[in-house]
Amino acid sequence: MNKITVKCFVAAFMGILAGNSNxxxxxxxxxxxxxxxxxxxxxxxxxxxxxxxxxxxxxxxxxxxxxxxxxxxxxxxxxxxxxxxxxxxxxxxxxxxxxxxxxxxxxxxxxxxxxxxxxxxxxxxxxxxxxxxxxxxxxxxxxxxxxxxxxxxxxxxxxxxxxxxxxxxxxxxxxxxxxxxxxxxxxxxxxxxxxxxxxxxxxxxxxxxxxxxxxxxxxxxxxxxxxxxxxxxxxxxxxxxxxxxxxxxxxxxxxxxxxxxxxxxxxxxxGFSEYLPGSMLTIEAPAADTGTVAVYNGTTELESGVNVEDGTLLTVEATPATDYTLSHITVNGTPISGNTFTMAGPTSVGAVFERDPSAPTKVLVFDMNESGSKYYRIPALVTAADGSLVALADKRGSSLSDLPNTISVVAKRSTDGGQTWSEAVTIAQGDAANGKTYGDPAVILDRNTGNLVAVFSGDNGFFASNKTNRAGFYVSKSTDNGITWSEPKNISDQLYQSNWYGAFCASGKMLQTKSGRIMFVANTRLSSQWALVDVYEYVCASDDGGETWQVLNAPTRIPAAGNGNESKLGKHPTALSS
CATH class of the missing domain: 2.60.120.200 (Jelly Rolls)
Structure with missing residues (x-):
């Protein structure tokens, strides 16, 4: 007789034998x-x-x-x-x-x-x-x-x-x-x-x-x-x-x-499948998100719980996840050399994966349901003048939707290279009921002053925006490496062109030239339609640390096809000399 062995009672019964799950x-x-x-x-x-x-x-x-x-x-x-x-x-x-x-x-x-x-x-x-x-x-x-x-x-x-x-x-x-x-x-x-x-x-x-x-x-x-x-x-x-x-x-x-x-x-x-002779093979799941373990009889992958004839040579494929390495494979709890073993009675197979010491450490900066907000989106990251990291994000409350829903712009700081983070401070407090809502931040360190300059959208949404009820642009600065921030300043009048129906800043990263000019991209809609048609990108720039702003390519529509979508500025090693 062949004995079937299971470690414990399983209420939601999973298959334990080859061809026999009952x-x-x-x-x-x-x-x-x-x-x-x-x-x-x-x-x-x-x-x-x-x-x-x-x-x-x-x-x-x-x-x-x-x-x-x-x-x-x-x-x-x-x-x-x-x-x-x-x-x-x-x-x-x-x-x-x-x-x-x-x-x-x-x-x-x-x-x-x-x-x-x-x-x-x-x-x-x-x-x-x-x-x-x-x-x-x-x-x-x-x-x-x-x-x-x-x-x-x-x-x-x-x-x-x-x-x-x-x-x-x-x-x-x-x-x-x-x-x-x-x-x-x-x-x-x-x-x-x-x-x-x-x-x-x-x-x-x-x-x-x-x-x-x-x-x-x-x-x-x-x-x-x-x-x-x-x-x-x-x-x-x-x-x-x-x-x-x-x-x-x-x-x-x-x-x-x-x-x-x-x-x-x-x-x-x-009505049951036949119990096949042999001994049970148990494939132990490794620690979550560290890697995977598969066992093969020749080229056939075996499922955990199948019976395998004693004396069968099996191969273990242990694949580490990103940022992990394989430490060792175990058979019945004992590390083995190589990746093959021979079935000899009920056998459990597993693998131990270790984190690669050279891999970057992943730290969750904005967590779901933190500070009463179910969702955080649109992050922006910058290194401040004192070396601290400053992260900005949309605090979107209970909805993932864009403006004009209630969205606030918040910031956190890390003084230990991103290992730990401060509590969030609010840069711009959203309140849609009173017409105040902000989002899509971009941030940069102004090398000339050491200030952090953040630009973000506000007011109406991109599609709902029209010439009389616009989606706006705002700027806020921090003179103390992101600890505190100035009251948001509306710079929409400085940037809006007569043919713009709606616009918002392309979030994330801004760019500063050698001369100190700070720039970001405005994503604009030149059509009254509530659709992604006639959408162009315009470069907005400030030469005085974010106090005043202008549009550099106002006469030129980029891209010509009118299918722009949240472009970013990149630095070419030879193109920006001033």
């Missing part, structure tokens, strides 16, 4: 609020509403007149909505073929219809006609939690009992149990129900269990209440008295599930 086993640990504690850590069947298991018919599962039986299991139902089969052994052909009812003998444990019809068992003696013996039921089988269920039949005393988590929920009595057997003539279903009125017998189409089931056990005795409670955490095997069959789903060979009672009642999985 059977798991070993170490299941549940929290207290998940229901009963499963101390012995069994495996389980993951049932998707179409898969189930069968146990071949055997007289070992018959109950003679006056006989006894106990059936237990641990069940996890995903949701209510239909009568879902848990364990069903209830059909006899002798009456069905002649128009009778095939449910005249057997038992049918099911649940999950609703919170008021959540758990039941139809039990019928073989009297040759319909005889529902004690339709035991309760309404406390919950969804989304593991529950231990038990049905205890005592023919000698005429009782049929139903337990949940070791607590007796319902008892029905009938003296006929002493005189009639329960001997259905069909395979036992786990995770489905029979359509007992059909001939030949078939499975009820909407009866499949959607959830999980484990520790399915059949005893030839009627367990006492204390024994039922003890069954929750008891480990059973071939030495357990009165055990007819038991399934913990740890040992599976293709579609065959081992009966751990030793009585040979091997069960068969239906």
């Amino acid at each position: 059977v798991s086993a070993a170490g299941m640990t549940l929290n207290a609020d998940d229901g009963i504690a499963l101390a012995n850590g069994p495996g389980y069947l993951d049932l998707d509403g179409s898969r189930y298991m069968t146990i071949a018919h055997s007289s070992d599962f018959d109950i003679e007149a006056g006989g006894t039986m106990t059936v237990t299991a641990k069940v996890y139902i995903d949701q209510y909505g239909k009568h879902q089969g848990i364990i069903c052994n209830r059909w006899h052909p002798s009456t069905t073929s002649s128009g009778g009812n095939g449910s005249t003998t057997g038992f049918d444990i099911f649940g999950g219809y609703s919170s008021t019809q959540s758990f039941s068992n139809n039990v019928n003696l073989n009297k040759g006609s319909w005889n529902n013996l004690g339709h035991v039921w309760c309404n406390t089988l919950s969804t989304q939690t593991w529950t231990h269920v038990a049905w205890v039949y005592d023919g000698a005393n005429g009782t049929s009992r139903l337990y949940l988590n070791g607590e007796l929920k319902d008892t029905r009595t009938n003296s006929d149990t002493k005189n009639y057997p329960i001997n259905p003539q069909t395979d036992i279903l786990v995770g489905a129900r029979y359509n007992t009125g059909s001939y030949p017998c078939n499975i009820m189409g909407d009866s499949y269990l959607k959830g999980k089931i484990t520790d399915v056990r059949f005893y030839s005795q009627a367990l006492t209440a204390s024994e039922v409670a003890g069954d929750i955490n008891t480990v059973v095997d071939a030495s357990t008295p009165n055990l007819i069959a038991a399934y913990d789903f740890k040992d599976i060979d293709r579609l065959a599930v081992t009966d751990i009672s030793g009585n040979g009642h091997t069960a068969t999985l239906v």
Whole structure:
């Protein structure tokens, strides 16, 4: 037999075998609020509403007149909505073929219809006609939690009992149990129900269990209440008295599930992919954003959770992310030399990546939801005269939209090369309700004065702007390396040309020539249309540190096609000599 091993219970079950994503086993640990504690850590069947298991018919599962039986299991139902089969052994052909009812003998444990019809068992003696013996039921089988269920039949005393988590929920009595057997003539279903009125017998189409089931056990005795409670955490095997069959789903060979009672009642999985032989390969995810790990059998990439034949040589491809290097590859937690290894039992593979010491450090300067603003956009960065870094940005509040929405221009400083940053100071406070809104900053260090000069847009938006309600230009200065800033000054009248309908400064970076002239690009719209047509770029310049401004290429439209879009100025080593 090949054993399937999983480290822990996975509620949203992922595939663990090559071609098999629906059977798991070993170490299941549940929290207290998940229901009963499963101390012995069994495996389980993951049932998707179409898969189930069968146990071949055997007289070992018959109950003679006056006989006894106990059936237990641990069940996890995903949701209510239909009568879902848990364990069903209830059909006899002798009456069905002649128009009778095939449910005249057997038992049918099911649940999950609703919170008021959540758990039941139809039990019928073989009297040759319909005889529902004690339709035991309760309404406390919950969804989304593991529950231990038990049905205890005592023919000698005429009782049929139903337990949940070791607590007796319902008892029905009938003296006929002493005189009639329960001997259905069909395979036992786990995770489905029979359509007992059909001939030949078939499975009820909407009866499949959607959830999980484990520790399915059949005893030839009627367990006492204390024994039922003890069954929750008891480990059973071939030495357990009165055990007819038991399934913990740890040992599976293709579609065959081992009966751990030793009585040979091997069960068969239906609708599952075959469990392939070999040992499980687990590919451990590296630390977030540090790199990726892939494992190959030849040229075939393997998924984590597949089974691989022992002795197979595998290759590990460990790829570091940007700014990281590979430290080492690990197999079962131990570093290996090279990138190949040979499967030998269950194997976990991982990799450790280290940050490249020569890589630049990434620091988040403006964070989402900082200072009550969900969004920050349009950054501009400059080195001040004292060597500190100064960063400007749009503080856009709860909207990413451009002007004329409420936007403020803010600034931060770093005196340690960008490792840490000050709290933001406001250069221009936006308040759209009062007609004040600013954005798209550009900034430069004026070499002549040591001042920082910032230019930004304001007032109306680029598309909404017209000749009577313009999008404006503003300038603000800092004489103390970005600690404080002057009140924004409107310079729109100095720049606007008679044919401009709208304009804004191309944010980010400005340029200063050797002579000290400061320049930025204005993106302008020469059309009354609310569209990107007739858009041209104009160079705006100041020769006195940002006090007064002029447009240098007013007669010339750049680009000629009228498809300009936020151009920036660049410095050519020979073009700017003045």
